[in-house]
Amino acid sequence: MPETTPGLSAFFEAWDLFREPALAGAVAGALLGMLGIYVVLRRMVFLSAALSQSASLGVSLAWFAQVRWSVPAWIASPTTGGTAASLLAAGAMLAGRSSLSTRRDGVLGWVYLLGAAGTLAVGTRIVQEVQDIETLLFGSGVAVRPEDFTLLVQVSVVIGLLHLWLHRGFIQVATDQDGARVRGLPTRLVDALLIVSLAVAVSVGTRILGALPVFAFTVLPAMAALGLAVNVPQALPIAALVGGACGFGGYLVAYRYRLPVGASQTLVAALAVAAVHLLQRALAAIVALRNRQRHDHNHEHGPDCGHPAVPHGDHVDYLVGGHLHHPDAEECHDHGPLAGP
Amino acid sequence: MSEELLTIKDLLVGHAGRPILPPVTLTVCAGEAWAIVGPNGAGKSTLLRTLLGLQPGIAGTMRRAPCTIGYVPQRHDLDPTVPGRVIDLVRTGAEQRWSFISPLFPFQARARVERAMRDTRVLELAREDWRHLSEGQKQRVLMAQALAGEPRLLVLDEPTSAMDMAAEGVLFALLDELRLQRGLGVLVISHHLALLGKHATHLLFLDKDEGVVRAGPLAEVAQDPAFVQRYGLLMHQPAGGHHA
Numbered sequence: 181m182p183e184t185t186p187g188l189s190a191f192f193e194a195w196d197l198f199r200e201p202a203l204a205g206a207v208a209g210a211l212l213g214m215l216g217i218y219v220v221l222r223r224m225v226f227l228s229a230a231l232s233q234s235a236s237l238g239v240s241l242a243w244f245a246q247v248r249w250s251v252p253a254w255i256a257s258p259t260t261g262g263t264a265a266s267l268l269a270a271g272a273m274l275a276g277r278s279s280l281s282t283r284r285d286g287v288l289g290w291v292y293l294l295g296a297a298g299t300l301a302v303g304t305r306i307v308q309e310v311q312d313i314e315t316l317l318f319g320s321g322v323a324v325r326p327e328d329f330t331l332l333v334q335v336s337v338v339i340g341l342l343h344l345w346l347h348r349g350f351i352q353v354a355t356d357q358d359g360a361r362v363r364g365l366p367t368r369l370v371d372a373l374l375i376v377s378l379a380v381a382v383s384v385g386t387r388i389l390g391a392l393p394v395f396a397f398t399v400l401p402a403m404a405a406l407g408l409a410v411n412v413p414q415a416l417p418i419a420a421l422v423g424g425a426c427g428f429g430g431y432l433v434a435y436r437y438r439l440p441v442g443a444s445q446t447l448v449a450a451l452a453v454a455a456v457h458l459l460q461r462a463l464a465a466i467v468a469l470r471n472r473q474r475h476d477h478n479h480e481h482g483p484d485c486g487h488p489a490v491p492h493g494d495h496v497d498y499l500v501g502g503h504l505h506h507p508d509a510e511e512c513h514d515h516g517p518l519a520g521p
Numbered sequence: 522m523s524e525e526l527l528t529i530k531d532l533l534v535g536h537a538g539r540p541i542l543p544p545v546t547l548t549v550c551a552g553e554a555w556a557i558v559g560p561n562g563a564g565k566s567t568l569l570r571t572l573l574g575l576q577p578g579i580a581g582t583m584r585r586a587p588c589t590i591g592y593v594p595q596r597h598d599l600d601p602t603v604p605g606r607v608i609d610l611v612r613t614g615a616e617q618r619w620s621f622i623s624p625l626f627p628f629q630a631r632a633r634v635e636r637a638m639r640d641t642r643v644l645e646l647a648r649e650d651w652r653h654l655s656e657g658q659k660q661r662v663l664m665a666q667a668l669a670g671e672p673r674l675l676v677l678d679e680p681t682s683a684m685d686m687a688a689e690g691v692l693f694a695l696l697d698e699l700r701l702q703r704g705l706g707v708l709v710i711s712h713h714l715a716l717l718g719k720h721a722t723h724l725l726f727l728d729k730d731e732g733v734v735r736a737g738p739l740a741e742v743a744q745d746p747a748f749v750q751r752y753g754l755l756m757h758q759p760a761g762g763h764h765a
Contacts, residue, residue: 348613352621365621412603413609
């Protein structure tokens with residue numbers, strides 16, 4: 181008998197069951213998507229991968245401590261373990277910060293590999309938790325405990341407000357560190373705040389969703405948003421929206437097609453980036469077509485082309501149909517309508 | 522006497538505690554335009570980064586007047602993947618020290634941002650994506666960004682690289698105008714000796730290979746045997762009318 185896939189109406193009929201995990205994907209996607217703008221702008225994509233693997237190791241060690249050493253769960257809770265490990269990793273990265281990008285990349289690689297290999301190694305010592313280890317690495321937010329969801333919302337509100345307040349400082353440090361230092365901004369403090377807030381968000385997200393979707397949410401929504409926004413402040417809420425939509429939409433897709441949740445959320449985010457890229461290409465093609473139509477002349481502009489030459493800033497344009505045309509080696513650009521007196 | 526904006530005495534610059542140049546001594550006053558010249562790899566950028574506080578000096582003293590410094594980096598230092606309009610880029614230059622913690626600061630700094638854009642003639646480009654501008658326009662936007670902080674000392678790192686000669690001339694003329702209007706001290710790295718001959722008032726000549734550092738008024742350094750040996754008598758148009 182062929183297997184039937186559940187409809188989305190069944191999903192919303194059982195909303196009480198799915199509310200926490202579906203909303204956890206949306207909240208974590210929004211928070212990590214917003215923070216991911218800084219990760220992508222600073223070309224430190226590997227940072228979030230390293231932090232999420234460190235958080236995985238911390239969670240595994242917490243389980244190990246509970247199973248092997250009978251440490252009470254309220255002391256060695258997975259959330260505490262994940263947060264402590266990712267903060268330690270953030271500290272190592274801040275301490276290993278160097279003007280040499282090779283050194284910085286090396287530290288990131290070291291943290292990532294220690295986290296990934298450590299998680300797998302610890303997993304072999306806590307056989308009864310192996311399923312949880314796999315969930316941790318690849319993500320499967322099928323069920324989220326209410327207290328974990330509450331913690332995620334609290335962390336998201338605090339970090340979101342902090343970033344709303346200080347976003348101009350974070351943007352300066354992420355896009356123009358030298359300029360910010362010359363202007364006297366406290367770049368080290370801002371940098372530390374950024375990495376610590378990222379470490380906390382990643383550790384809580386990893387505990388609930390797993391390392392794979394957390395890594396995806398800190399990279400892919402930001403890529404999509406930076407392709408859509410006109411500036412970085414605008415990219416921040418767009419990335420949060422895209423991340424939230426991918427977290428929730430990924431959960432729906434996983435339910436509908438019986439896929440692992442983490443993989444589904446990651447795929448949805450990757451497809452969002454591809455869709456934005458295609459949209460950009462299409463828009464660029466339309467603009468180029470309109471440009472060609474506006475520039476429908478079978479000659480190259482020059483002193484003798486017949487079009488009036490108009491000085492424009494530090495160069496000369498040619499007036500065609502009320503628009504300033506500026507030729508360069510490859511094509512003719514429309515520099516807009518001629519401004520009035 | 523003009524206000525002293527930057528005074529360095531026997532400053533040694535280099536990497537990992539190893540100096541790459543002989544000690545440098547100079548004083549930049551308001552209204553002066555200092556050109557830093559020298560062959561590629563002469564230590565110009567290392568000196569500039571040290572003067573800006575981006576890397577520590579090895580020895581010597583450096584005293585800066587309690588004023589803002591405007592820094593115009595090389596254009597290729599800007600990441601072309603970062604979206605932004607001209608107004609966004611210039612606004613970042615207005616942020617100083619802890620101003621970013623005040624939500625009201627963008628409104629308070631509006632007049633400074635507008636003045637900087639007007640003085641550099643980029644006001645009409647405010648809503649344009651800076652990545653689509655010509656090289657000359659980009660450079661003027663970077664100057665507006667530096668001026669938005671109302672600096673007394675303006676430091677520029679090769680502002681005319683990858684520009685044609687006409688655009689270079691326009692930019693140096695604008696720099697002169699800003700210096701005189703605002704009483705700025707200017708420090709600029711450039712390879713364009715003919716233009717520097719017209720627009721600089723002082724020269725700092727560096728040559729790491731020969732271990733040479735010469736600093737002083739343009740006419741004096743341009744006739745120094747070490748300078749003449751490297752560049753010949755290229756700079757035959759000392760800046761008469763451009764002094765503040």
